[in-house]
Structure formats: structure tokens, C-alpha cells
Amino acid sequence: MPNSGFNVLLSVNNLRRLALGLCGTLEIAMISVVISVVLGVFYGLLMTKKNRFIYVLCRVYLDAFRIVPILVWLFLLFFGSAIVFHTDLDGVTVSVIIFSMWGTAEMGDIVRGTVSSIPTHQWQSAQALGLTQWQVHRFVIIPQALRRIAPSAINLITRMVKTTSLVVFVGVTEILRVGKQIIEFNMMKNPMASFWIYGFIFFVYFLICYPISKFSKKLEKKWSY
Amino acid sequence: MSSKTGEVILEIEGLKKYYDQKAVLDGINLSIKRGEVAVVIGPSGCGKTTLLKCVNGLEAHQEGSIRVDGKEVGSDDFSWIAARQKIGMVFQSYDLFPHMTVIDNILLGPVQVQRRDRAEVTLQADALLERVGLADRRGDYPRQLSGGQKQRIAIVRALCMNPDIMLFDEVTASLDPEMVREVLDVMLGLARQGMTMLIVTHEMEFAKAVADRIIFMDGGVIAEESDAKTFFKSPATERARRFLNTFYFE
Ligand SMILES: Nc1ncnc2c1ncn2[C@@H]1O[C@H](COP(=O)(O)OP(=O)(O)O)[C@@H](O)[C@H]1O
Ligand SMILES: [Mg+2]
Numbered sequence: 358m359p360n361s362g363f364n365v366l367l368s369v370n371n372l373r374r375l376a377l378g379l380c381g382t383l384e385i386a387m388i389s390v391v392i393s394v395v396l397g398v399f400y401g402l403l404m405t406k407k408n409r410f411i412y413v414l415c416r417v418y419l420d421a422f423r424i425v426p427i428l429v430w431l432f433l434l435f436f437g438s439a440i441v442f443h444t445d446l447d448g449v450t451v452s453v454i455i456f457s458m459w460g461t462a463e464m465g466d467i468v469r470g471t472v473s474s475i476p477t478h479q480w481q482s483a484q485a486l487g488l489t490q491w492q493v494h495r496f497v498i499i500p501q502a503l504r505r506i507a508p509s510a511i512n513l514i515t516r517m518v519k520t521t522s523l524v525v526f527v528g529v530t531e532i533l534r535v536g537k538q539i540i541e542f543n544m545m546k547n548p549m550a551s552f553w554i555y556g557f558i559f560f561v562y563f564l565i566c567y568p569i570s571k572f573s574k575k576l577e578k579k580w581s582y
Numbered sequence: 583m584s585s586k587t588g589e590v591i592l593e594i595e596g597l598k599k600y601y602d603q604k605a606v607l608d609g610i611n612l613s614i615k616r617g618e619v620a621v622v623i624g625p626s627g628c629g630k631t632t633l634l635k636c637v638n639g640l641e642a643h644q645e646g647s648i649r650v651d652g653k654e655v656g657s658d659d660f661s662w663i664a665a666r667q668k669i670g671m672v673f674q675s676y677d678l679f680p681h682m683t684v685i686d687n688i689l690l691g692p693v694q695v696q697r698r699d700r701a702e703v704t705l706q707a708d709a710l711l712e713r714v715g716l717a718d719r720r721g722d723y724p725r726q727l728s729g730g731q732k733q734r735i736a737i738v739r740a741l742c743m744n745p746d747i748m749l750f751d752e753v754t755a756s757l758d759p760e761m762v763r764e765v766l767d768v769m770l771g772l773a774r775q776g777m778t779m780l781i782v783t784h785e786m787e788f789a790k791a792v793a794d795r796i797i798f799m800d801g802g803v804i805a806e807e808s809d810a811k812t813f814f815k816s817p818a819t820e821r822a823r824r825f826l827n828t829f830y831f832e
Contacts, residue, residue, distance in 0.1 A: 481640050482677035482736075486691035486743065487666040496690060500681050 363553050379561060385449060386521040389456035390514050396457070397464020404469040419462040427520060430455045456517060463513050471506045472498065511572065590652075591616045591746050591778055592637070597646035599629075599636055606632050607643070608802035614747065617776045621789045621810070624799035625825055630782040631674075633799070634749045637780070638662070638669045651746060667696060670740030670748040674755050676732040678724040678739070684711075685720040688739045696743065703742065710738045714768050730761030734768055747778040754785060786829050790814055798822045 366372065404415045422430070434451045475498055483493040592614040599607035606629045614620055622630050635641040637648060639655065639662035648655045655665040678687050685707060692703040711717045714734040724732055733753050740748060750769065754762040766788050773779060773792050783789055789796065789810065796813040798806040798821075806819045817823045 476675075478673055478675045478677045479679065481635075482671075482673060483679070484640060485638055485666055485669075485671040485673075486739070487663050487695040488691070489663060492694055496694065497679055501679075504681065 366553055366557055375557070381449070382521045383518070385452045385456065386518045388453050389460050389521075390517055392453075392457040393460025393464045393513075393517070394510070396461040398468055400461050400465030401468020401472065404465060405472050415465065419466055422459045422462045427455065427459060430459070452521065456521065460513065460517055464510065467506060467509045467513065468502070471502045471509075474505065475501055589616050590614070591650065592780070593647075593649040593652075594637070595647050595649075597633075597636060597643055597648065599632055599641065599643045606802050607636065610646070610802075610804060612797065612804065614778060614780060616746075616778055618794050619773045619777075619779045619781065619792055620795045620797055621793035622780065622782045622797045622799060623784070623786075623789060623825070624805075628799045629802045630799055631751050634671065634751050634780065634782060637749060638666050638671055640671075663695075667691075667743055668746045670743055670745035672733065672736045672740055672748070672750050672753050674752040676724070676729060676736070676756070678727075678732055678735060680724050683721050683723055684716070684727075684735050687724070687735065688742050691739065691743050707738065707742050710741055711735075713771070714738055715764075728761060729757045730764045733757065733765045737765075737768055737772075741772075747780065748772070750779065750781040750783070752782050752784065754783070786814070786826075798825070800825070 400415065404412060406412075431451060434455055479497055479501070480493060483497040488496065590613050592612075594610055594612040597607050597610040597612075598605060610633060612620075622633065624630055632641060636643045650660075650665050650668055653660040656662055678684075679690070682690070685704070688707045688710075689700065689703055692698045692706075693700050708717065708720065711720055714737065716731060716734055716738075719727065719731065719735070724735075727735065736753075737748075753769075754765050757765065762785070766785065769779070769781070770788075770792055779792075781789075781792065793810040796806075796808060796810050797804055798813070798817070798819070800821050806813070806817060806822045808818065813822070814826070817826060
């Protein structure tokens, strides 16, 4: 394939830059996922409390992230922080904050839905045995919630990994942007380069997300009863 | 058990329970002696389930008192957690924990709540399983069991806490007809052995066979209370007569 453009991938330098960009993306994704899962559990449990005010507040927060595109949130915080607070948050910080806020909202909703899907008679029969509130959670509610939560939580994580590619727009050195630089640099010499670069990026994301979603399917099967 | 037959084990006085201003239990007085089998009957919605749930604190009451073995439940020196270990309860809905095997369902309370030795409880659990004819099911998950088997396991789970009294809330009401008998037989067996029981049921023949006393509830109060023979032969109140008539075709 003399002129197909495939050879842009063969350049050690280009591959190294892609790899670095990919690591940047993954780092943001992983940090955000960890923060989201931890905070999301608390946020979700908060939503299951029967307090109208807390529920409405949580609901507004969740919908704010569902309705307004992530991209807009990223722009808002990235440029907003500069204009309003005169602080220059770097792209990585902005991304981690926004992705964590979004992830927390989504994770919280998953936790809420799962916990309230556990029938009340499970609570009652556990309490009737003399279990304390904490023991009911530990032995009855959490184990059942975990089994039900795994598929949707893992689905959320893959979505978060994929969506991090968005952070290109706030100037983080990450995979899509690096890819774009390489494409633009090679544009003159090699019109097919963009095909290979994007193809490669697609392939890498597939490699990351496919096993996670396969794993989730397996858990789902193993834990269904 | 039988050595102490006759002393009052459960005493309910002036019990009132409201759901948004509406009195669902409107002054219940009831005392159950050790070894006694009392059967509560009455039309749907009259407060039978609520009464049982108040007895072990799953629902809070607003007025009156509940004493178990002479001590008022919910007081500082007798918590609901402590009381529930003396009061076994089996519900209408199948309430086994679906993520645990039969034996783990049974061991949870004795081991985690009562802090008893696992090996000792396992021996007792196996003996009880044997008695209800389900010894070979100890490693199964609830999904592998029929409704009747699940209810028998739920009874064993409650028994394994060594309760002073057992509460049953329409435990056969969601069962297929051919499974009702196996569960009722287990309860009859318990009654013969002298277990103290407070049973809510719609199975009138079973009530006749098992009850020392019938408690007829209507509209949140005990409308009539008498021994089983008298109640079914010549109920004293018009309400009870009408209720009984709904069970027979003439
Ligand atoms: N959680 C609840 N909130 C409001 N009302 C309730 C609740 N639970 C039961 N009730 C009402 O209390 C009454 C007694 O209910 P219940 O004890 O379940 O009756 P039974 O078991 O005799 O059929 C019914 O009128 C029912 O509608
Ligand atoms: Mg009921």
C-alpha cells in the first residue's frame, strides 16, 4: 500500500504521541470514574431518603447534566472560570470536575433505582430477624443491590471512557487532538491519513470498551437469579 | 416450653395505630399465654397485618403498650432488636433472601444477631429442615424452590432463633392450592409441640383444627373472642356471623 497513508501509523514518533494522548484520556476517565462511583453511592442513597426537598434538589442536579450537553459544561467551566474567577483552570482539571459531576449524577440515579427496586418485604423480613439497620444493609440490601447494579454501572463507565474523547475541545493533550494534529500535519502529503488515524483511535476505544462490556454481560448472567 | 405453660407471654393493652389520622387499630387488648394458639380472623383491611407488625415493631404504634415476657417492648432496657429475637414472624410474601442458600438464610439471624456458634446452629437448622422434610434442599437457592417449600424454609428460619412466640400472617394466601396443606401441616405440628402462636389465616378448617382461641377482628377492634368450638358453632356477634357466611355456599 504505497500511498494509502497507512504508514503514518508506522512512524514511531506518531505512535508515541497517540499513546501519550490516549494515556491522558484514560487518566481523566479513570479519576472521574472513581470519584463518580464513590460520590454516586452517597448521592443515590440520599435520593432514596423520603425527603421531598432533598429529592427535588437531587433531581434538578441530575437533569441539569442530562439536558445540557457535557460539551457545554466543559466550555462553561473552562472559559467561565477564567472570566468569572480570573483563575485559569487547566483542561485536565476542568475535565475531571465536569466528568465527575456528571458521573456522580448518573451513578446516583443508578444506585437510587437499584436500592428502591429491592422489595420492602426484604427489609421487613430482615428486620423481623432482629438485624440492625446496618446489618440489614450489609447482609441483605447491599449484596442484592451490587448484583443488580453491576451491568448499568459498567455501562456508565464505558460511556464515561468514550465521552472523555470530548475533552479535546478544552485543549487537553489527549488522543483525539493529537490524532488531529497528526492528520493536519500529514494532510498535504497524505490525504488518506485521517482515515487511518481515526480508524486506529476507533480501534483503541473498541479494545478498551469491548472487554468491559463483555465482562458486564458475564456478571449479569452469573448474578441473575 | 410446656413446663411454663399458662404464664402470659404476650400482652397487648390499649394498642392504637393511626395512618394519617385514621385509626387502623383502635384500642386492641389481647393477651397470649405460653403454649397457646390464637387465630386472628376478620375481613380484609380490618387491621390483622398491622396488628402483627406492631407486635414486633415493624410498624410503630401511637398509643398503648406491648409486653413480651413481662417487659414493655421499645423501652430503654428492652429494644425492638432484642424483642424481635423472641418473636418469630413469617409473612405472606415469600421473603427468603434470594442471594443466599437455604442454609445461609437460616443461619443469618442466629449467627449475626444472636452471635451463636455456627456449628451449633447448623446442627439445629439441619434438624429443623429434616422435620419439615426439606433436609435435601439446604444448599439450594430460593429460586429453585416451590412456594410451599419457601414458606416451610421461612418457618424454619424463624424457628431457628428459638422464639418465645411465632407470628404468621396469611402464610398460605399466595400459594397454589396443592401446596397449602404441606405448610399448614408444619404449623399444626408446631402447635402440637406446644409452640405459642398468633396466626392470621383465611383457612377456616385449619383455624378450627389448630386454634385454642379465635380472635375476630373488624374495623380495627377485636369484635369477638372465644374458643374455636363456640366461635364456629354459634358466633355471638352479627358481624362474625356475616363474615363466616362468606365462606360457605348454601
Ligand atoms: N402503609 C399504609 N399506609 C396507609 N394505610 C395503610 C397502610 N398499611 C395498611 N393501611 C390500611 O390499614 C388498614 C388495615 O390494613 P391491614 O392491617 O393490612 O389489613 P388486613 O391485614 O386485615 O387485611 C387498611 O385499611 C389499609 O388500607
Ligand atoms: Mg393482611
